[in-house]
Amino acid sequence: MQQLRRSRRLRVNDAIRSITRENVLTPNDFLVPLFAVEGKGIKEEIASMPGYYRYSLDLLQQEVKELWAMGLKAVLLFVKVPDDLKDNKGTEALNPNGLMQRGIKTIKDAVPDMLVMTDVALDPYSSYGHDGIVENGYIVNDPTAEVLAQMALSHTQAGADFVAPSDMMDGRIFAIRETLEEEGFKNTGIMSYSAKYASAFYGPFRDALDSAPGFGDKKTYQMDFANRNEAIKEVMMDVEEGADIVMVKPGLCYLDIIRDVKNVVDVPVAAYQVSGEYAMVKAAAEKGWLDHDAVMMEQLMAFKRAGTDLIATYFAKDAVKLLG
Numbered sequence: 001m002q003q004l005r006r007s008r009r010l011r012v013n014d015a016i017r018s019i020t021r022e023n024v025l026t027p028n029d030f031l032v033p034l035f036a037v038e039g040k041g042i043k044e045e046i047a048s049m050p051g052y053y054r055y056s057l058d059l060l061q062q063e064v065k066e067l068w069a070m071g072l073k074a075v076l077l078f079v080k081v082p083d084d085l086k087d088n089k090g091t092e093a094l095n096p097n098g099l100m101q102r103g104i105k106t107i108k109d110a111v112p113d114m115l116v117m118t119d120v121a122l123d124p125y126s127s128y129g130h131d132g133i134v135e136n137g138y139i140v141n142d143p144t145a146e147v148l149a150q151m152a153l154s155h156t157q158a159g160a161d162f163v164a165p166s167d168m169m170d171g172r173i174f175a176i177r178e179t180l181e182e183e184g185f186k187n188t189g190i191m192s193y194s195a196k197y198a199s200a201f202y203g204p205f206r207d208a209l210d211s212a213p214g215f216g217d218k219k220t221y222q223m224d225f226a227n228r229n230e231a232i233k234e235v236m237m238d239v240e241e242g243a244d245i246v247m248v249k250p251g252l253c254y255l256d257i258i259r260d261v262k263n264v265v266d267v268p269v270a271a272y273q274v275s276g277e278y279a280m281v282k283a284a285a286e287k288g289w290l291d292h293d294a295v296m297m298e299q300l301m302a303f304k305r306a307g308t309d310l311i312a313t314y315f316a317k318d319a320v321k322l323l324g
């Protein structure tokens, strides 16, 4: 019998592979997480995230200029808060002159067109290391959502383009959206961490911000990783409440969720390749067990193929350098 269909015809050389390739990565695919600390002249490497740093605001300015020159257009800002400013209610989060608020202004001063997305959650500010206010050992929902709305407002007033609530309280997207509308901020975007799972892959990030929970875990608010349908419920709730972009987190273990979500929403879908995923690649590459760049690009492409519109990744700079 004659072979009529031969898949290998489309793989014969680089040119045919290039013109028939289904997905491409560009700098527009990436969101760059940034960690800010107090001080001057500080660029300190995070022990469990080799090649990733916390910056004081003076040096953050340089970093952001470099990112913009590379074609990267959006950053996701996190701050490491000094211990003496932490309390149960996250009071410091609302300080108009806090590190986050100054960080936003610093980035906007350095590169006015850079999209600044800010982390909205209490854990870096919480004496308990939880994403919400603790009462009798429980993370209370509605009072937390109110603080998050004020926090989002404060970031917006400082100049944030997007706020990115990463806490998983119910109703916080509505609370934030309502507050922003009332205050006249009609064009501030909300990127919601909608389907965020209680994951062991966040370990290195908690080192970076010194934000590990002081007691218990985050399973009463973050999702159970056994669940798939629930992700759709979470995402649909957030879209109804006014989210402009929805996110699935972590990334690679959750590509099934990303695809499910992509199939049902009409807003962009982001995914977060989290700190533990980054650390695994770095560790294996350090040992000489994996080809760092090849594995990185294969993983990033997997996000695209699964349906991700925006990838928050610590590899953004490395990847863009390779894209050339």
Ligand code: PBG
Residues within 6 Å of the ligand: 119, 121, 122, 123, 131, 166, 167, 201, 202, 203, 204, 205, 206, 218, 273, 274, 275, 276
């Ligand atoms: C907390 C927050 C976490 C991350 C982003 N925001 C950790 C957590 O939920 O405990 C993790 C990011 C990463 O691991 O790269 N609001």
